[in-house]
Amino acid sequence: MTIENETDYEVGQDNVNILGLDIHNPVFFISGGIIVLFVFFAATFQAPMTEFFSWLRPAVTESFDWFLATAANIFVLFCIVLIFSPFGSIRLGGKDAQPDFTYTGWFAMLFAAGMGIGLMFYGVSEPVSHFSASFATDAGTADSWAPLSGAAGDVEAARRLGMAATIFHWGLHPWAIYAVVGLALAFFAYNRGLPLTIRSAFYPLLGERVWGWPGHLIDVLAVFATLFGLATSLGIGAEQANAGLNHLFGLPVSETSKIMLIIGITGIALFSVVAGLDAGVKRLSEINMALAALLLLFVILVGPTLAILTGFFEYLGAYVVNLPALANPFGRTDQHFFDGWTAFYWAWWISWSPFVGMFIARVSRGRTVREFLICVLLIPSLVCVLWMTAFGSAALHQIVEQGSNAVAEATLELQLFVMLEAMPFAAITSFLGIVLVVVFFVTSSDSGSLVIDTITAGGKVDAPVPQRVFWAVFEGLVAVVLLLAGGLAALQAAAITTGIPFALVLLGMCVALWKGLASERARLQSA
Template sequence: MTKDFNSKELEEKLFKRNFTKLGLDLNPVVSLSVGVFILIFSVYALININHAKVVFESVRDFIITNFDWVFILASNFFIIACLYFAFSNLGHVKIGGVHSKTEFSNFAWYSMLISAGMGIGLMFWSVGEPLWHSESIPPIFQHTNTTYSAMATTFFHWGFHPWGIYALISLALAFFAYNKNLPLSLRSVFYPLLGDKVFGLLGDIIDSLAVIATLFGLATSLGLGVQQINSGLNYLIGIPINVTMQVILIAIITFIATISVISGIDKGVRFLSELNIKLATVFMVSVLILGPTGYILRVFSNSLGLYLNDFLSSSFFISISDKSWQGSWSVFYLAWWISWSPFVGLFIARISKGRTIREFVLAVLVIPSLLSFIWLSVFGGTAIFINGESDGALFDVVRDNLPVALFEMITYLNIPTLLSGIFRVLLFVVATLLIISYFVTSSDSGSLVVDKITSGGKLKTPSAQRVFWAVLEGLVASVLLIIGGEKALQALQTAVISTGLPFALVLVVMSISLIKNLQISQKRQKRIRDINQFKKILEVINEEKK
């Protein structure tokens, strides 16, 4: 059983170790260890980026080849655990206690879920991945129509499995933070196993690993994604595509993210997340109308049916002989989602107080997945249709220069001649703004998460501290672009993915611990609800007597 802490106990056990001078409030061990590790990695990359890339790829290939079954079976276990939390009596447990209230509206909450979770990834891959699978038939979701197989496979990579991972870790973090009054930090989920040791060096190591994975994951996404922004601006106004321009764009995005970070979640992050959803809706509906509408709708319906029908067999599929496809796609994605989960999970936990377990799990698991399926069908379906009409021209673009694929697809849309020029420019503008906005949201939410962890899990920290982490993300991405361009970023991404294996095992143990602690809270909250109900009955009886 995990005890409930109060602020005074936490101050004595953890926060008293914080460095609180010079306008800062942070854990010096976690912050310094992260800073030293980033410095060592940067120097290593500067000295020999080719060697670094080979080493990290060797580690990744070894993990994916030999432990693919861990990722596949664990990710299925996470979905089963989430469904158990939602549909058992534990679903009635409220995050933060019986009397806790929600901090954000449903629309704001869903907007932030999607923006932090994988909004930018959907922008980058929604054209390329379905098109790639339609040309190279995957071993899962087999169908006579290759389009449906391709789209169902893409659903598999962006649907219930990643969101099941996010739902599980964010639920654990939210429960231990708001129901047990532990710090909002990754170390807290280990309290049932390690006890008070989480407040010492072991906890510092756990938080340091989470910060490194988050910072490097964000830096990788920022560096790779800024190439897509550069491509969009090249299409729009002819800005050259080169490293110098990409570093300038990172600086601009980081500056905007810094302003949002200073504003905090309630203003900056929420505003940008809601803006993302509105822009995304306009963009998606425009492509749906201007593209092959009937074809898109058929692709969505048939692909979703195939995905749901073959969900179990495809989810438990493990390659025996040729592991190249599954290692490059499904296992790669699962490792990336798991390594990314401390960041996304902690952010979702931060914004989810006041929700019941059932509401929380079903919302995190189902709503973003369904919206992702619709988005992928519109853009992936349009891309596959255009590729067929253009004799494979769009696939050639995806294969040779993935960042420009989305903008290239827009040029093929069948827009009426009189409006063609204006509409294409507007679509380019909206697409570019949406990519920038998603990147800013990822950067500022990531900075807030890193700041929370490095401060020991405090909910309120100095603005200068949040700014520092936002700037550091941009700086790491810029340095790697300058040192080795896309090669350096891919090496970093490979290194981050390697952390997925230990995190997968940690999540399995964590879910078992969470079940035990939720059972205790469920009984406690049920007693409170029964007492409150009894009090209301007494009040009614007393009123009637009067």
């Protein structure tokens, strides 16, 4: 199919103005109405919803873990093929387009967009969890929580395997998911003049129907995936902030405390929404990156520095060696690990992909396809490897070399603060950790509301502020009702349930992007 008429569509032509709001009908009404009803029923019928989410998470994961793993593998392979294909030389924005940002600024924004609260929550807890399960598990035990059935009794093997499994969840696979969405949005927006919304990527497959109900359905799915993925992150952030405040100041760990934290931090996010992109998100992101770099540097210098620096390469090598086995969805002997960790992560990253992908697209004009994919895959992945190596090595050093089980015995949301407590200036660094969680919360909420608003406004990036306020408020409300309806299990169930159907959207996006790039290359050659 040759694409010829994309630029005939004018951004916002289907929008309607109601009470000063610029609404893309019917995407806003369908998605907004369903979200409002979900919040109402989840808040009204808490007991049935708790029971429902307790059943939903394992049921969905066990049924679709193979599909999520296969889809994630396809995204990685698709990106690698594009890098080495002739399409790699195509420039986003046209052959004369120049990058809007320097490499330094671009790399910082790529990293800031993708992980956020997850790095704070899982930076210590995931390496410790995998190590503990691997070391204690009898080798070859079926259905264990240890990755690849563990390395029973072998400290170093368990350490390498635990870190390899952690890097697997934070390395190439999530960033390939983000890269597919970001590249598709950037290409069809900058090279074809289409609106910056998910449906635009399907023009090669749907043609003009992309502006009708098939396109509406795609955008509605994108809204649900983004909102529930963000709500999962916000709920996890509230869990960790509550644990940290209890650890430092004795604030009770309770549903009431978590709800008040979500309400308070969402209120801060609203100020950022009103301030606008440059004064709000940009400034907070810069503060966030500086604080995160400061905490990372502190852990490297004060923790087991040599173990961290050598571990970076050692664990990266272990990741490469174990990657085929970790990525294989069939014939697993570590089903609990595969369902409880990998399947959840892949669904979570897929649900985040409209949010992260749109942000990456907005800052990547002027890059070639090859440059875009190499940098989006490698730079943030390596930063995540360094982060996980630093925090994971520091925690494992305390367990193995210092003989302290305090970190391993703490709850997941508390393990970061217990690890920092064994280092100098514990009160300061723990407080810094809480601040980072809060700022990640604010930037995620603000940026997420901007992305959802862009989708529901038909691709307009300058829709009225009240619409972003609406979505920021309901992101917080969804996080609240999910916490009330089952806590972390409900948050994970929401991410998985919305991530699975959106994985189908991403697979279709790969086909559409390939056809679009082929058409662009043919056009350039004929010119």
